[in-house]
Amino acid sequence: MANRRLKRKTMELPISRTRGAAILVIGDEILSGRTQDTNTGYIARWLGQLGIPVREARVVADVEAEIVAAVRHLSARYDYVFTTGGIGPTHDDITADSMARAFGTAIDFHPTVFAALAARYAALNVGTFNEARQRMARIPYGASLIGNSLSGAPGFQIGNVFVMAGIPAVMQAMLEDVRKRLVASQALSSVTVSAFLGEGTIAAGLARLQKTYPDVPLGSYPFSREGKFGTSLVARGADAAKLGEVRVALIDLVRAAGGEPL
Amino acid sequence: MANRRLKRKTMELPISRTRGAAILVIGDEILSGRTQDTNTGYIARWLGQLGIPVREARVVADVEAEIVAAVRHLSARYDYVFTTGGIGPTHDDITADSMARAFGTAIDFHPTVFAALAARYAALNVGTFNEARQRMARIPYGASLIGNSLSGAPGFQIGNVFVMAGIPAVMQAMLEDVRKRLVASQALSSVTVSAFLGEGTIAAGLARLQKTYPDVPLGSYPFSREGKFGTSLVARGADAAKLGEVRVALIDLVRAAGGEPL
Numbered sequence: 299m300a301n302r303r304l305k306r307k308t309m310e311l312p313i314s315r316t317r318g319a320a321i322l323v324i325g326d327e328i329l330s331g332r333t334q335d336t337n338t339g340y341i342a343r344w345l346g347q348l349g350i351p352v353r354e355a356r357v358v359a360d361v362e363a364e365i366v367a368a369v370r371h372l373s374a375r376y377d378y379v380f381t382t383g384g385i386g387p388t389h390d391d392i393t394a395d396s397m398a399r400a401f402g403t404a405i406d407f408h409p410t411v412f413a414a415l416a417a418r419y420a421a422l423n424v425g426t427f428n429e430a431r432q433r434m435a436r437i438p439y440g441a442s443l444i445g446n447s448l449s450g451a452p453g454f455q456i457g458n459v460f461v462m463a464g465i466p467a468v469m470q471a472m473l474e475d476v477r478k479r480l481v482a483s484q485a486l487s488s489v490t491v492s493a494f495l496g497e498g499t500i501a502a503g504l505a506r507l508q509k510t511y512p513d514v515p516l517g518s519y520p521f522s523r524e525g526k527f528g529t530s531l532v533a534r535g536a537d538a539a540k541l542g543e544v545r546v547a548l549i550d551l552v553r554a555a556g557g558e559p560l
Numbered sequence: 561m562a563n564r565r566l567k568r569k570t571m572e573l574p575i576s577r578t579r580g581a582a583i584l585v586i587g588d589e590i591l592s593g594r595t596q597d598t599n600t601g602y603i604a605r606w607l608g609q610l611g612i613p614v615r616e617a618r619v620v621a622d623v624e625a626e627i628v629a630a631v632r633h634l635s636a637r638y639d640y641v642f643t644t645g646g647i648g649p650t651h652d653d654i655t656a657d658s659m660a661r662a663f664g665t666a667i668d669f670h671p672t673v674f675a676a677l678a679a680r681y682a683a684l685n686v687g688t689f690n691e692a693r694q695r696m697a698r699i700p701y702g703a704s705l706i707g708n709s710l711s712g713a714p715g716f717q718i719g720n721v722f723v724m725a726g727i728p729a730v731m732q733a734m735l736e737d738v739r740k741r742l743v744a745s746q747a748l749s750s751v752t753v754s755a756f757l758g759e760g761t762i763a764a765g766l767a768r769l770q771k772t773y774p775d776v777p778l779g780s781y782p783f784s785r786e787g788k789f790g791t792s793l794v795a796r797g798a799d800a801a802k803l804g805e806v807r808v809a810l811i812d813l814v815r816a817a818g819g820e821p822l
Contacts, residue, residue: 326779329614330796331604332750333781338619342593352591354626355619357600360779364616387760388780389767430763465782488594498649501692505651517588517622518650519595520727534592
């Protein structure tokens with residue numbers, strides 16, 4: 299373990315009220331199509347319940363320059379950035395070092411994390427605490443830890459960036475530790491009205507309805523079910539009363555087009 | 561139908577030999593977590609078979625400025641860009657107009673597409689060819705069409721950007737029409753060696769192996785199966801002989817660590 303003993307102070311920026319979040323998925327295995335990313339959808343739904351919309355998502359390779367450029371851009375632009383992947387023990391796990399680079403800070407073994415991981419590997423029959431696993435105790439200066447009830451190795455928060463594991467169950471455990479750090483807005487909810495009608499049949503009416511409710515985003519999503527094509531109309535927002543009105547209007551729209559809500 | 565009759569000429573750029581591709585997924589429904597994106601993985605695997613690596617993927621909202629900025633950036637940086645979503649008939653389908661804006665070209669109804677769609681709606685019992693559906697015939701000047709054997713409405717290629725539907729089956733049909741336009745490289749393939757060993761147990765050996773084979777990217781991906789943790793070691797490349805060598809080395813690595821390849 300390194301003998302450097304710089305004093306650690308957390309460098310969390312005052313986090314402003316939400317204008318939204320970005321998700322950054324880090325890993326060659328997603329870009330090759332070998333692994334299907336599901337973290338983006340999970341984080342997006344989880345944030346939606348807190349009223350924090352996801353504005354953008356990116357997937358980058360295990361390449362430091364790519365990670366650094368993406369983190370700097372997203373961190374400057376959005377209230378929060380959530381990253382997944384690249385904090386394990388192997389040579390392609392370069393996320394922690396990349397974050398230190400992105401924020402212009404040093405990185406070293408974190409004494410508390412190092413001790414906790416050493417104790418964990420000594421106590422459990424899960425392998426020796428070798429040099430590779432020690433890498434998981436490397437945390438940038440200025441970061442605060444994100445607990446991980448599943449495997450022990452923590453994530454961390456640096457500035458407005460939450461750095462989490464790529465394994466979905468571990469990432470989800472980390473999110474629970476992140477919740478209290480976020481300034482929640484009103485929860486976003488949605489109403490959906492589906493019918494066996496083509497998108498094109500209701501598009502004009504939907505566009506008119508969007509003009510009537512400019513602050514309630516309306517989406518139209520075609521589907522195929524039981525061999526028939528249909529469309530789901532979705533309205534999103536934080537104002538439940540208004541969403542209720544829109545739902546009635548969507549049902550009227552479907553019926554006026556000769557359909558029946560499913 | 562518009563009576564403008566500018567002559568259409570395709571504006572395809574000479575496409576250089578691959579340095580790789582980017583994927584741009586367009587749609588609020590992905591960013592809200594309502595819909596699980598699977599197009600990225602499909603396109604990535606499909607391109608991998610052609611030897612074209614995906615370097616980056618992004619998801620942006622149905623917001624013109626976001627789409628335009630992302631397309632311009634990715635189109636300048638990579639050999640190919642593949643977009644999915646936003647070319648349907650509804651008000652939130654703004655991809656075609658955004659592409660025209662990104663490439664600084666005009667957009668109007670494409671006579672051939674308009675006629676084909678009109679004929680299709682007249683012949684099949686799939687609704688009237690109303691104003692909303694006519695929107696699907698809007699194609700930027702300078703674009704060439706991408707056929708769609710499933711639903712009739714085409715995608716298009718503009719510059720090095722392939723603009724495709726969001727519905728997976730339709731997107732996949734369009735990809736088949738894209739294949740002949742791509743300069744394929746040697747197909748990338750991969751070998752995988754999995755074992756019930758922790759990542760940290762084999763990390764040091766894997767890092768050494770990476771140094772021996774610097775041009776064969778090695779990845780390590782933890783998994784949980786039958787209640788046990790394990791690791792898949794993956795090597796990627798176009799050189800089958802070298803991949804064979806690496807596979808043997810990976811098996812040796814696993815056995816030296818006390819594991820047995822699964």
